[in-house]
Amino acid sequence: MAKPVSVEVWNPNGKYRVISTKPMPGTRWINLLIEQGCRVEICTEKKTILSVEDIIALIGNKCDGVIGQLTEDWGDTLFAALSRAGGKAFSNMAVGYNNVDVNAANKYGVAVGNTPGVLTETTAELAASLSLSAARRIVEADEFMRAGLYDGWLPHLFVGNLLKGQTVGVIGAGRIGSAYARMMVEGFKMNLIYFDLYQATRLEKFVTAYGEFLKSNGEQPVYWKRASSMDEVLREADVISLHPVLDKTTYHLINKERLATMKKEAILVNCSRGPVVDEVALVEHLKQNPMFRVGLDVFEDEPFMKPGLAEMKNAIVVPHIASASKWTREGMATLAALNVLGKIKGYPIWGDPNQVAPFLNENAPPPAACPSIVNAKALGLPVSKL
Numbered sequence: 243m244a245k246p247v248s249v250e251v252w253n254p255n256g257k258y259r260v261i262s263t264k265p266m267p268g269t270r271w272i273n274l275l276i277e278q279g280c281r282v283e284i285c286t287e288k289k290t291i292l293s294v295e296d297i298i299a300l301i302g303n304k305c306d307g308v309i310g311q312l313t314e315d316w317g318d319t320l321f322a323a324l325s326r327a328g329g330k331a332f333s334n335m336a337v338g339y340n341n342v343d344v345n346a347a348n349k350y351g352v353a354v355g356n357t358p359g360v361l362t363e364t365t366a367e368l369a370a371s372l373s374l375s376a377a378r379r380i381v382e383a384d385e386f387m388r389a390g391l392y393d394g395w396l397p398h399l400f401v402g403n404l405l406k407g408q409t410v411g412v413i414g415a416g417r418i419g420s421a422y423a424r425m426m427v428e429g430f431k432m433n434l435i436y437f438d439l440y441q442a443t444r445l446e447k448f449v450t451a452y453g454e455f456l457k458s459n460g461e462q463p464v465y466w467k468r469a470s471s472m473d474e475v476l477r478e479a480d481v482i483s484l485h486p487v488l489d490k491t492t493y494h495l496i497n498k499e500r501l502a503t504m505k506k507e508a509i510l511v512n513c514s515r516g517p518v519v520d521e522v523a524l525v526e527h528l529k530q531n532p533m534f535r536v537g538l539d540v541f542e543d544e545p546f547m548k549p550g551l552a553e554m555k556n557a558i559v560v561p562h563i564a565s566a567s568k569w570t571r572e573g574m575a576t577l578a579a580l581n582v583l584g585k586i587k588g589y590p591i592w593g594d595p596n597q598v599a600p601f602l603n604e605n606a607p608p609p610a611a612c613p614s615i616v617n618a619k620a621l622g623l624p625v626s627k628l
């Protein structure tokens with residue numbers, strides 16, 4: 243028998259039982275569920291990562307839908323349990339869903355939601371912060387100051403890299419990669435080289451137009467290039483930021499050989515998923531190349547770091563906080579709740595999961611649609627005409 247898991251209950255007499263495996267920011271998501279007749283149960287267990295057994299206990303015998311987290315292993319066992327309990331809806335409170343076995347969800351007819359769009363700028367801003375912090379050695383300098391080591395201005399003290407005129411490389415120029423590229427190009431007047439399976443037409447147009455603007459003002463223009471291989475980006479860029487999805491094509495995309503092709507003083511930023519980088523190879527590379535710097539938001543064996551990483555002065559490490567702005571996190575909770583609610587209510591799927599603003603407007607009721615269901619096609623779910 244699984245141990246009972248502690249929950250906080252809202253609207254106990256609601257017709258549909260919806261579980262959230264974690265307390266989530268804001269209250270709009272709870273109110274939206276309650277207004278539509280849901281009983282909402284929020285897991286209040288103290289431990290950060292729930293096990294499959296914990297979640298099975300939460301699901302129980304009757305559960306219409308679950309809002310879950312990227313730390314949870316949503317595979318066959320959990321989708322089978324949800325299906326047995328009558329559930330047909332699950333949503334990650336995240337855009338990435340590499341923790342979800344979508345084929346297993348398809349097998350049990352469970353819709354899988356995610357939360358694109360609302361976290362694009364927030365995540366790109368963190369990638370830009372890590373790029374700048376690494377270039378200007380901000381964390382090292384802060385530690386130096388606090389250790390009482392500063393005894394006066396010196397010509398060589400914490401000399402870093404000037405970004406202006408350098409080249410920013412983006413691997414995975416989707417929503418977040420493109421937003422990051424625009425920030426680096428416009429903010430720091432960097433040239434762009436990117437690699438993606440698809441052409442980032444809007445991004446290219448933006449850089450072209452900005453380059454023309456700079457030129458017309460008598461300034462050095464900026465340029466873009468779509469690389470024909472990832473290696474081209476690694477060889478040419480001074481700052482490289484990783485923004486692909488994690489799947490079998492991107493696992494250990496950055497490995498020992500590829501690190502060796504990068505410039506000795508390059509900066510590597512990862513705000514995608516930890517396993518995109520071979521972290522053991524990275525630690526070795528950081529040891530051998532003290533001028534090479536990294537900014538990491540994600541780790542291969544989260545929440546752990548590979549041995550040696552924490553000791554590296556040329557690494558900045560933060561605990562998976564790229565989407566952590568109040569507006570974004572409340573919006574993610576709202577989108578996740580509306581994915582589950584929409585499926586329970588039989589609503590169609592929103593036509594463009596990149597345009598989620600109507601769901602986030604606090605002054606109007608959200609559209610009667612599921613904002614983003616990744617397996618909508620596989621399940622044959624209808625698309626909204628709104």
Ligand SMILES: NC(=O)c1ccc[n+]([C@@H]2O[C@H](COP(=O)([O-])OP(=O)(O)OC[C@H]3O[C@@H](n4cnc5c(N)ncnc54)[C@H](O)[C@@H]3O)[C@@H](O)[C@H]2O)c1
Nearest residue numbers: 338365414415416417418438439486487491513514564565
């Ligand atoms: N650190 C965080 O807190 C955080 C926050 C949000 C998203 N993420 C991660 O960022 C990822 C991207 O999010 P997004 O909203 O920009 O998604 P997106 O789908 O818009 O962009 C992903 C891009 O990666 C490209 N891609 C896929 N395989 C590739 C490959 N082999 N080589 C190069 N490019 C490839 C796709 O074509 C696409 O353009 C998410 O899947 C998630 O894992 C992390």
Ligand SMILES: O=C(O)[C@H](O)CO
Nearest residue numbers: 335336337338361565
């Ligand atoms: O995929 C995601 O959304 C993140 O990792 C958390 O915001």
